[in-house]
Amino acid sequence: MNTTQRWLLMLCAACAPLLLYTSIGHTQAQAAPLEDLSAFPQTTLTISSGSAKHLFTIWVADTPAREEQGLMFVRELPADKGMVFVGPEPRIWSMWMKNTYVPLDMLFVAVDGRVIKIAHAIPHDETNISSDTAVSGVIELQGGVSDTLHLKVGDVAKWKAVAATASAPAG
Numbered sequence: 001m002n003t004t005q006r007w008l009l010m011l012c013a014a015c016a017p018l019l020l021y022t023s024i025g026h027t028q029a030q031a032a033p034l035e036d037l038s039a040f041p042q043t044t045l046t047i048s049s050g051s052a053k054h055l056f057t058i059w060v061a062d063t064p065a066r067e068e069q070g071l072m073f074v075r076e077l078p079a080d081k082g083m084v085f086v087g088p089e090p091r092i093w094s095m096w097m098k099n100t101y102v103p104l105d106m107l108f109v110a111v112d113g114r115v116i117k118i119a120h121a122i123p124h125d126e127t128n129i130s131s132d133t134a135v136s137g138v139i140e141l142q143g144g145v146s147d148t149l150h151l152k153v154g155d156v157a158k159w160k161a162v163a164a165t166a167s168a169p170a171g
Helices: 003-028 064-069
Strands: 042-049 052-061 081-091 104-109 115-121 135-142 156-159
Touching (some): 042 081
Parallel strands (some): 052 081
Antiparallel strands (some): 042 052, 042 156, 081 135, 104 115
């Protein structure tokens, strides 16, 4: 065995425990179990854009676990469905698309119900998408719906509050 072969063998021997350690760590890390979307509260969302009113049925992410899950692993999202993320008080929201398989339009909604920002999110993109300012909620709709319906900043979004949701603009 020459010097190069001996050096490679020593390198492999030194790296093997590290590889084993990292692979065990990844297999032991358990994500919280996903909640079926049918268990999320649902409500009606109306977005008023000029003289047009657009209706959606939305799931409400009203707990930290539901916020974390969001629309992860959803493979299809109909154009008339979506999700709203709400908290007990306005805050700066930061969203991402980890484990999200469908493109989404994210509408950031001020306390008065006005849409203050629309972002077009790409599946699996882990770039943070921020509201940039405190908002009462974030609405996720099928990617492209905001363009198709000509939704824009300044439109008004209102959803019917559900029991666990305290910050929905009155509707």
